[in-house]
Amino acid sequence: MTAAELRNVFYTYSKGTPFESAAVTDVSAVFESGMITGIIGHTGSGKSTVAQLINGLLPVSSGEVFVCGKNIWEDPKKMRQVRFTAGLVFQYPEYQLFDETVYKDISFGPKNMGLSEKEIDERVRDAARDVGLDDALLEKSPFELSGGQKRRAAIAGVLAMRPQVLILDEPAAGLDPRGRREVLGNITAYRNKTGAAIIMISHSMEDIAEYCDKIVVMSDSKVLLSGTPEEVFSHADELVKTGLTVPQVTKVLCGLKAMGYDVDTSAYTVDKAEKEILRLFGGEKKC
Amino acid sequence: MLKDVTLGQYFPGNSIFHKTDPRIKLLLTVAYIVAIFLAKSGAAYALLLLVSILITIMSGIRLSVILKGIKPLIFVVIITAIINVFWYSPPEGTEPLFSFWKINIYLGGLLTALYMAIRILCLILGTGVVLTYTTSPIALTDAIESLLSPLKLIKLPVHEFSMMMTIALRFIPTLIEETDKIMSAQKARGADFSSGGLIKRAKALLPVLVPLFISAFRRADELAVAMECRCYRGGKGRTKMTRRTLRPYDFILVIFFGAFIAGVVLINKYIPFYTV
Ligand SMILES: Nc1ncnc2c1ncn2[C@@H]1O[C@H](COP(=O)(O)OP(=O)(O)OP(=O)(O)O)[C@@H](O)[C@H]1O
Numbered sequence: 001m002t003a004a005e006l007r008n009v010f011y012t013y014s015k016g017t018p019f020e021s022a023a024v025t026d027v028s029a030v031f032e033s034g035m036i037t038g039i040i041g042h043t044g045s046g047k048s049t050v051a052q053l054i055n056g057l058l059p060v061s062s063g064e065v066f067v068c069g070k071n072i073w074e075d076p077k078k079m080r081q082v083r084f085t086a087g088l089v090f091q092y093p094e095y096q097l098f099d100e101t102v103y104k105d106i107s108f109g110p111k112n113m114g115l116s117e118k119e120i121d122e123r124v125r126d127a128a129r130d131v132g133l134d135d136a137l138l139e140k141s142p143f144e145l146s147g148g149q150k151r152r153a154a155i156a157g158v159l160a161m162r163p164q165v166l167i168l169d170e171p172a173a174g175l176d177p178r179g180r181r182e183v184l185g186n187i188t189a190y191r192n193k194t195g196a197a198i199i200m201i202s203h204s205m206e207d208i209a210e211y212c213d214k215i216v217v218m219s220d221s222k223v224l225l226s227g228t229p230e231e232v233f234s235h236a237d238e239l240v241k242t243g244l245t246v247p248q249v250t251k252v253l254c255g256l257k258a259m260g261y262d263v264d265t266s267a268y269t270v271d272k273a274e275k276e277i278l279r280l281f282g283g284e285k286k287c
Numbered sequence: 288m289l290k291d292v293t294l295g296q297y298f299p300g301n302s303i304f305h306k307t308d309p310r311i312k313l314l315l316t317v318a319y320i321v322a323i324f325l326a327k328s329g330a331a332y333a334l335l336l337l338v339s340i341l342i343t344i345m346s347g348i349r350l351s352v353i354l355k356g357i358k359p360l361i362f363v364v365i366i367t368a369i370i371n372v373f374w375y376s377p378p379e380g381t382e383p384l385f386s387f388w389k390i391n392i393y394l395g396g397l398l399t400a401l402y403m404a405i406r407i408l409c410l411i412l413g414t415g416v417v418l419t420y421t422t423s424p425i426a427l428t429d430a431i432e433s434l435l436s437p438l439k440l441i442k443l444p445v446h447e448f449s450m451m452m453t454i455a456l457r458f459i460p461t462l463i464e465e466t467d468k469i470m471s472a473q474k475a476r477g478a479d480f481s482s483g484g485l486i487k488r489a490k491a492l493l494p495v496l497v498p499l500f501i502s503a504f505r506r507a508d509e510l511a512v513a514m515e516c517r518c519y520r521g522g523k524g525r526t527k528m529t530r531r532t533l534r535p536y537d538f539i540l541v542i543f544f545g546a547f548i549a550g551v552v553l554i555n556k557y558i559p560f561y562t563v
């Protein structure tokens with residue numbers, strides 16, 4: 001089911017001043033429930049802008065944005081409702097923590113939704129569990145947490161609103177490999193539990209390849225490619241031309257192909273590439 | 288949005304005002320303000336308006352930018368003008384222009400109001416065009432440091448003062464950007480900054496102010512460390528990357544403004560139409 005959709009969306013920053021810059025030009029994309037859609041692109045390609053267009057933080061210059069089947073700009077008075085449905089976790093969300101305790105900070109969103117005390121309590125504890133935060137940490141000040149824990153607390157603040165569309169802007173940026181895996185694993189678990197549509201912005205081809213069901217590639221404020229990982233990574237040349245890369249293993253396969261072997265270069269995870277190489281050399285897995 | 292405040296912002300360009308030495312511009316701004324307050328005769332005010340519009344055109348700043356800068360101040364101009372109309376106390380025996388109920392409107396009152404509006408408008412246009420729109424903050428503080436440097440003789444910390452100003456100016460856009468970002472992030476969690484009474488709105492700002500202060504302190508710390516790492520030890524023996532020398536257009540502008548002030552004074556004296 002389509003959970004969110006952009007149709008021919010344009011957005012220009014600082015319109016009408018000398019600093020005018022077109023950040024999004026003619027972008028159309030569909031985001032499905034129960035799927036993780038990755039948005040990838042070089043620095044300044046408009047990914048964060050797209051994220052803010054989906055939940056109505058930025059007004060479209062032209063085009064339409066649909067969340068759960070409704071055009072969000074039809075009735076701007078209901079925009080708060082849209083923000084609860086389409087939860088957005090900003091880049092470096094730990095800088096938005098403000099309350100005395102982690103618990104209170106996570107409850108900020110649910111409180112704004114006007115829920116009952118009991119419901120809020122349940123949601124806060126649920127969200128904290130979803131991101132792997134200990135109950136003991138809930139009563140601490142958010143400023144006493146480590147960087148990774150702060151990140152989790154901030155993500156929990158959005159999860160507690162139980163959004164049907166969850167947008168994450170670089171959720172794993174600046175975390176160590178283990179922190180990355182855990183946070184991205186938590187996000188996948190949330191998808192499995194709730195069937196929400198997840199939109200994940202990332203710089204890392206490896207992360208995108210491993211966790212996403214669909215990929216949208218942005219370049220110079222436009223959508224360059226979109227589709228399943230196989231489809232996208234089979235256009236390795238185009239990706240490289242715009243300054244992006246393909247996952248390491250896809251590079252290996254491309255190298256093999258360039259050497260004249262007949263391999264399918266669309267494998268993008270280590271497992272799939274291993275199978276492909278084993279098929280090619282007719283061997284069996286030894287260890 | 289906060290970003291759309293354009294008054295006091297620098298707009299890069301290529302006009303004579305952009306090229307002139309910032310020290311000269313600073314002095315000319317003072318001269319220009321003096322000229323505004325010297326004007327008495329109606330004709331002098333006309334000259335003020337004319338020159339203000341002329342330099343605005345010369346600066347090559349887009350009209351939309353200037354109008355945007357003026358817009359928030361229009362209200363102030365109108366209120367000042369209205370107050371002037373009613374508070375005018377005429378000399379004995381002046382006939383009111385017209386009167387209704389208990390209120391008398393005098394010609395002098397209307398003129399004062401008009402002149403006041405022209406003054407404020409010229410102040411905004413002139414200081415904006417000559418100084419803030421066309422001078423980068425770094426050039427401006429450089430100029431201030433250079434002009435104040437005689438005060439070093441009486442042991443005033445001129446360099447430190449100008450460094451503080453540079454840093455403050457440098458961080459205004461950063462802080463505005465940061466405020467925008469934090470506000471967006473809290474809005475994404477359903478924060479509502481635009482409804483409710485005064486107290487509710489002030490409370491709604493707490494989730495913005497706390498992260499903003501924390502990040503401002505963090506930035507200050509980082510900046511201090513970064514400056515120390517590059518061996519910043521205050522102003523003593525510090526040299527400048529760009530040495531400014533006066534060039535032809537500096538003199539052109541000085542002559543132009545000199546003629547302008549002289550014009551205002553002469554007009555006051557010889558063409559005293561509608562003087563208030
Ligand atoms: N607040 C703003 N005001 C003006 N221009 C902006 C603003 N934010 C972004 N831009 C411009 O819009 C373009 C897209 O920015 P955006 O933040 O969406 O890029 P991004 O793909 O998220 O990049 P990154 O990977 O670095 O986060 C850039 O060219 C940027 O300079």
Ligand SMILES: [Mg+2]
Pocket residue numbers: 047048049091169
């Ligand atoms: Mg970004």
